[in-house]
Amino acid sequence: MSEENIRSQRVEKLEELKKQGVDVYGRAFSKKDIALITEGETDVKAAGRIMAVRKHGGSSFLDIKDSTGKIQLYFKRNAVSEAELSIFKNLDIGDIIGAEGDVFRTKTGELTIVIKHLSILSKSLNPLPEKWHGLKDVEIRFRKRYLDLIMNSEAKEVFNKRVKILQYIREFLNKRDFIEVDTPMMHPIAGGADARPFITHHNALDMNLYLRIAPELYLKRLLVGNFERIYEINRSFRNEGISPLHNPEFTMLELYSAYGDCKQMMEITESLITMLAEKINNGLAIEYQKMKIDLTLPWKMIKWTEIFSSLGVEDWKDKDAIIRKAEELGVEITEEDKTDKYEVLDALFKKKIQPNLVNPTFIYEYPAEVSPLAKSCPGNPGMTERFELFMGGLEVANAYSELNDPVEQHKRFVEALGNASGNREKTVDEDYVEALEYGMPPAGGLGIGIDRLVMLMTDSPSIREVIFFPLLRQKK
RNA sequence: GGGCCGUUAGCUCAACGGCAGAGCAGGGCACUCUUAAUGCCAAGGUUAGAGGUUCAAAUCCUCUACGGCCUACCA
Structure with a gap:
């Protein structure tokens, strides 16, 4: 499936929702931070990006993530309105949604919100990277840092x-x-x-x-x-x-x-x-x-001059002596740098001393x-x-x-x-x-x-x- | 600036001179406690780009682009 096809499929879903009068790029939504949501709360509002969807016919689970954490949503087909069911059908991983419902724990102990109301706050047109391996390509990680994040x-x-x-x-x-x-x-x-x-x-x-x-x-x-x-x-x-x-x-x-x-x-x-x-x-x-x-x-404190005496340079002002020492220690010095004793000292320091300053x-x-x-x-x-x-x-x-x-x-x-x-x-x-x-x-x-x-x-x-x-x- | 390495589907990776493949994501079907859900079906590619060698190139060579590391530069 090419990227363009994925995008156009998602645009179709977006158009479908718009046709039904859904505001696909929603408005302010007073949500509770996911990290603060606890078992037993009722009518909690949470919002975030869909990271995973697991559908089982009439019953589905979604993971959403906000800046504070991740929580599972439990979507039951017959627990919401027709309009909300249509929103659910047109959701994709990556979309940002708002959900309202009661908080409980599943059999396996996962903190979960049963959805009573569902709204879409932003439709995502591009697919997210792979859910398990994530995004590894360093170039994409830096260019599209938002995906990395x-x-x-x-x-x-x-x-x-x-x-x-x-x-x-x-x-x-x-x-x-x-x-x-x-x-x-x-x-x-x-x-x-x-x-x-x-x-x-x-x-x-x-x-x-x-x-x-x-x-x-x-x-x-x-x-x-x-x-x-x-x-x-x-x-x-x-x-x-x-x-x-x-x-x-x-x-x-x-x-x-x-x-x-x-x-x-x-x-x-x-x-x-x-x-x-x-x-x-x-x-x-x-x-x-x-x-x-x-x-x-x-x-630890070391006097600058002591660095060089510790390397065996008797007089740090003696350029020729420093160059000799540098060569003896296998530090390469360019001809240009040899004209300036500080360049040589700096090279010596960077190669022989600095890496050891842990x-x-x-x-x-x-x-x-x-x-x-x-x-x-x-x-x-x-x-x-x-x-x-x-x-x-x-x-x-x-x-x-x-x-x-x-x-x-x-x-x-x-x-x-x-x-x-x-x-x-x-x-x-x-x-x-x-x-x-x-x-x-x-x-x-x-x-x-x-x-x-x-x-x-x-x-x-x-x-x-x-x-x-x-x-x-x-x-x- | 120089050297070395890399670039294959949206993502993660195979294939390393002989038909370009898988998993995930996406599409279809089934499924009302799953969590890398599962099962079945179908689709998805100018192998970074250009040129060359070869009967045959993702694979070998050259150039270009981008990235990474080293080096150079750097109070």
């Missing part, structure tokens, strides 16, 4: 958890007197991260704009404006490769606490993530892709040259008060004491222009520096990748599994 309870569960994680984060931060703000997503200068931006154009103003790659510089302008504890759960956009860890648009939490610092951010990170693990996974032991992760506090680990004190927005360590201007958090081999957070010295900031921006790796367009955000010149309080700032956090909390191997509609090429 209808058919695969694991997928639904992942997104339920995502929703809750966002909700718990807001509760947590609000309780700590942070307020949620929203800042522009269209920036005249792309700043706050080193990433290739998407470019767009405003016609009336005839100006190019960049979709934000990070909200950081706007949030810190708010610190200048006397907002002291702020956060934004933001969508940011980076015009780079797509991978199981990267989607062009992704969700990040950024928060800033005036008069705080890097250390305070560490405490918030630990409290926030352990709180989430306890609420989402009922404890501090989680499993990610067969890795057992223990979130028990305190978390239990949460703070790597701290990063070089200023790769941290242009972070405050230097006292007495050690080359290094910054900054950490990144890794767990399950994934980078999940990045935080620092915010650089609030405008002269120093300007200098760092200019230096970053020179260091700009690859073919990034770089511009010094003079407007941001000017804001700092009015005085920004010392502050701690923290960024957490929400998508990756959701991956960890739901044991999802790919970022596409935790984003409702991941970007895919257009289907031709």
